Amino acid sequence: MARTKVSTGAWVVIAAYNEARAIGRVLTGLSALPHRILVVDDGSTDATGEVAAGAGAEVLRHPINLGQGAALQTGIDYALLRGASHVVTFDADGQHRPEDVAGLLAALAAHDADFALGSRFRGATVALPPLRRLLLRAATWFTRLTTGLDVTDAHNGLRAMTRRGAARIRLRQNRMAHASEILHQIAASGLRFVEVPVTIHYSRYSLAKGQRASEFVVILLDLFARRLHP
Amino acid sequence: MTAQLLLTFLLGAIIVYALAERRRSPVVGALALVAAAAGLYFVWVPAHATALAEFTGVGRGVDLIIYIWVVISLLVLLNLHLKLRAQTEALTGLARAIAIGEAMRVGSHARPAAPSFD
Numbered sequence: 617m618a619r620t621k622v623s624t625g626a627w628v629v630i631a632a633y634n635e636a637r638a639i640g641r642v643l644t645g646l647s648a649l650p651h652r653i654l655v656v657d658d659g660s661t662d663a664t665g666e667v668a669a670g671a672g673a674e675v676l677r678h679p680i681n682l683g684q685g686a687a688l689q690t691g692i693d694y695a696l697l698r699g700a701s702h703v704v705t706f707d708a709d710g711q712h713r714p715e716d717v718a719g720l721l722a723a724l725a726a727h728d729a730d731f732a733l734g735s736r737f738r739g740a741t742v743a744l745p746p747l748r749r750l751l752l753r754a755a756t757w758f759t760r761l762t763t764g765l766d767v768t769d770a771h772n773g774l775r776a777m778t779r780r781g782a783a784r785i786r787l788r789q790n791r792m793a794h795a796s797e798i799l800h801q802i803a804a805s806g807l808r809f810v811e812v813p814v815t816i817h818y819s820r821y822s823l824a825k826g827q828r829a830s831e832f833v834v835i836l837l838d839l840f841a842r843r844l845h846p
Numbered sequence: 847m848t849a850q851l852l853l854t855f856l857l858g859a860i861i862v863y864a865l866a867e868r869r870r871s872p873v874v875g876a877l878a879l880v881a882a883a884a885g886l887y888f889v890w891v892p893a894h895a896t897a898l899a900e901f902t903g904v905g906r907g908v909d910l911i912i913y914i915w916v917v918i919s920l921l922v923l924l925n926l927h928l929k930l931r932a933q934t935e936a937l938t939g940l941a942r943a944i945a946i947g948e949a950m951r952v953g954s955h956a957r958p959a960a961p962s963f964d
Contacts, residue, residue: 656945674953676945682938690942694949790938 631687685794730781739813
């Protein structure tokens with residue numbers, strides 16, 4: 617039977633779909649960190665997987681495109697299977713700063729927490745369009761109302777969790793509604809969380825790849841459908 | 847009479863569908879069953895449909911039946927959506943198993959981690 621190498625320590629999990637243009641630069645930035653880097657290629661039709669593997673990341677490939685939530689769950693499952701002590705989720709489009717990873721992991725230890733959630737509204741944003749800011753604020757307000765969690769940023773993909781915390785996450789929202797779902801599951805777990813200031817850099821590329829205003833309606837519908845079919 | 851027979855056939859098909867779906871989607875199945883049974887009753891007792899329509903402010907009995915039909919259509923649509931979700935979840939599980947299985951096969955060197963989540 618196949619045996620797989622154990623690799624404890626923190627794993628940085630990146631869900632990537634058609635990110636061949638950006639993933640190399642993101643991985644170069646992360647290469648200075650003493651963590652395992654795992655890219656889940658979510659059925660890309662470009663060379664995302666090849667570029668990521670060439671940059672030294674471990675790469676998992678979904679045979680078809682499922683969505684960011686599904687890719688993150690695959691990455692979390694695999695990292696836990698490989699013995700990860702911590703899991704960090706990180707975006708593939710260059711919005712996140714590698715130096716914020718250390719702050720998230722440090723916050724877990726300092727606050728004896730199982731989840732460290734990046735918050736751009738406690739930290740900083742660069743070139744965040746006003747409409748996007750408004751939508752993010754509305755999403756945060758909605759999440760606070762529905763989860764009871766006192767968070768300031770509901771849709772930030774930069775977060776860290778302990779092994780215990782990661783094992784409590786079971787994402788069933790394959791697409792963007794997973795960001796709200798994670799917060800619901802954190803609230804349900806009863807485990808401690810802490811928000812950590814991070815900086816998000818918006819670029820033309822990341823804005824084009826990110827969520828559109830109309831997708832917030834789809835997210836709400838997804839969350840509603842989940843209530844009907846738990 | 848032709849319209850009555852046609853509606854009876856369609857509503858009868860909905861009742862069969864609702865009965866078949868009751869085990870998988872109890873709420874949707876029950877609602878569709880009630881709506882279709884009510885529709886069937888009003889098709890054959892239009893006087894009651896008119897009386898109820900006037901009572902509820904809909905106006906005409908035939909409008910009430912159309913509204914019931916719309917409700918049934920939405921319930922069937924909801925049921926299809928839920929089924930599609932279930933299919934997607936199965937597909938996700940399969941794709942995940944393939945991705946992880948392939949990575950484990952390629953990187954198989956030592957013992958896997960013990961699944962302790964303290």
